[in-house]
Amino acid sequence: MRTVTTDEANNGGNNLTNGGFEKSFTSRFSSLLASRDRDYLLSPTGTQVKVSDLEGKILGLYFSANWYSPCRSFTQLLASVYEQLKSKGSEFEIVFVSSDEDLEAFNNYRSCMPWLSVPFSDLESKKALNRKFEVEGIPCLIILHPGDNKDEATLYDGVELIYRYGDQAFPFTKEKLEELHREEELKHENQTLTTLLTNHDRDYLLGHPPTNQVPIDSLIGKTVGLYFSGQWCLPCLKFTPKLISIYHKIKQLLEEQGGEDFEIVFVSNDRDEDSFESYFGSMPWLSLPFGDAAIKGLYKYFDVQGIPCLVIIGADGKTVTKLGRNLINLYQENAYPFTEAKLQLLRKEMDEAAKNLPKFAYHEGHRHELTLVSEGTGGGPFICCDCDEQGSGWAYQCLECGYEVHPKCVRAVGNGASV
Numbered sequence: 001m002r003t004v005t006t007d008e009a010n011n012g013g014n015n016l017t018n019g020g021f022e023k024s025f026t027s028r029f030s031s032l033l034a035s036r037d038r039d040y041l042l043s044p045t046g047t048q049v050k051v052s053d054l055e056g057k058i059l060g061l062y063f064s065a066n067w068y069s070p071c072r073s074f075t076q077l078l079a080s081v082y083e084q085l086k087s088k089g090s091e092f093e094i095v096f097v098s099s100d101e102d103l104e105a106f107n108n109y110r111s112c113m114p115w116l117s118v119p120f121s122d123l124e125s126k127k128a129l130n131r132k133f134e135v136e137g138i139p140c141l142i143i144l145h146p147g148d149n150k151d152e153a154t155l156y157d158g159v160e161l162i163y164r165y166g167d168q169a170f171p172f173t174k175e176k177l178e179e180l181h182r183e184e185e186l187k188h189e190n191q192t193l194t195t196l197l198t199n200h201d202r203d204y205l206l207g208h209p210p211t212n213q214v215p216i217d218s219l220i221g222k223t224v225g226l227y228f229s230g231q232w233c234l235p236c237l238k239f240t241p242k243l244i245s246i247y248h249k250i251k252q253l254l255e256e257q258g259g260e261d262f263e264i265v266f267v268s269n270d271r272d273e274d275s276f277e278s279y280f281g282s283m284p285w286l287s288l289p290f291g292d293a294a295i296k297g298l299y300k301y302f303d304v305q306g307i308p309c310l311v312i313i314g315a316d317g318k319t320v321t322k323l324g325r326n327l328i329n330l331y332q333e334n335a336y337p338f339t340e341a342k343l344q345l346l347r348k349e350m351d352e353a354a355k356n357l358p359k360f361a362y363h364e365g366h367r368h369e370l371t372l373v374s375e376g377t378g379g380g381p382f383i384c385c386d387c388d389e390q391g392s393g394w395a396y397q398c399l400e401c402g403y404e405v406h407p408k409c410v411r412a413v414g415n416g417a418s419v
């Protein structure tokens with residue numbers, strides 16, 4: 001059951017009742033977007049556009065605010081997708097529902113939007129739309145199809161779909177999304193290092209100095225780590241030196257065995273070229289050029305939600321794991337080549353080694369006793385309270401307060417317990 005929202009009440013009888021009674025002259029978008037004394041929206045230049053002009057179009061309701069930077073960056077992307085769709089003649093329109101603080105902020109923000117807006121002064125309508133679609137966080141893009149049930153949105157996750165598929169997501173139907181999903185699966189199945197790292201006018205990576213171009217072909221047949229990172233990100237700054245030292249150890253190990261089968265490629269999330277140059281300058285491996293079109297694609301393709309992230313590509317060009325960072329933290333250079341067979345071996349070794357660990361320990365700086373736990377006995381993925389890195393498998397855990405550290409991080413004190 002739903003309650004009638006304020007703007008429908010304002011609309012004087014144009015609303016649907018719970019029983020589904022519908023007056024034939026009522027249109028879906030009018031009852032949503034007009035009010036008793038307003039039947040128009042604002043165009044980008046501030047002129048009035050009749051709400052009835054939207055009939056028959058697929059509509060995106062865009063909840064956003066200028067004071068929030070994730071909104072501002074999504075607005076840029078959405079504007080380019082919108083322009084692309086418009087240039088193809090797609091029957092698509094967006095209506096901005098502002099959460100800006102004042103009229104000036106609203107007008108400023110709106111000036112970079114090529115679509116329509118609910119007037120800033122119509123607080124009631126904005127509130128009613130937020131309530132009706134249960135908008136909890138911004139940016140939020142709700143998709144409405146003209147023919148769909150009036151009470152529900154067609155899709156609630158427009159922001160995610162635009163990030164993932166761009167203008168390809170149009171017309172936002174279930175069938176279209178299933179098709180995109182299948183295409184994506186196929187892409188992963190047919191993935192090669194070349195399809196991942198080249199783009200139409202570039203078949204090389206940057207070495208040191210960056211003017212040194214290294215052909216992507218020279219990496220074929222190697223295990224390659226794609227390192228998603230940025231200098232602005234603190235956990236990245238902490239992880240990078242560790243990765244560098246482990247990179248050297250793996251290289252050395254392989255050299256001793258007479259091969260050279262490992263490389264890392266930096267996929268930069270830096271915000272400007274200067275930070276990219278200084279950050280990449282500290283790394284011993286290769287990089288995609290700053291701002292290269294392939295970078296955005298890779299973040300999307302591997303669905304990278306947070307950095308630092310290390311994706312491992314096997315010698316056959318297929319993805320081995322997206323958990324490279326975690327595995328480096330757990331097993332250091334021993335994680336190489338990150339395959340399931342190798343990990344099984346390492347887990348077995350870890351279980352063996354854990355047999356010799358004391359069941360309990362006191363860790364320097366923590367007053368409670370810690371208990372040795374494994375995945376099967378109350379452990380699981382955790383963040384080590386000592387080194388701040390991820391862990392899984394064996395750990396020393398405080399049963400009283402949840403404090404948890406890697407076995408390798410325990411600095412034993414008192415009670416004769418030693419690790």
Ligand SMILES: [Zn+2]
Binds near residue numbers: 385388405406
């Ligand atoms: Zn630790």
Ligand SMILES: [Zn+2]
Binds near residue numbers: 368369399402
């Ligand atoms: Zn404790």
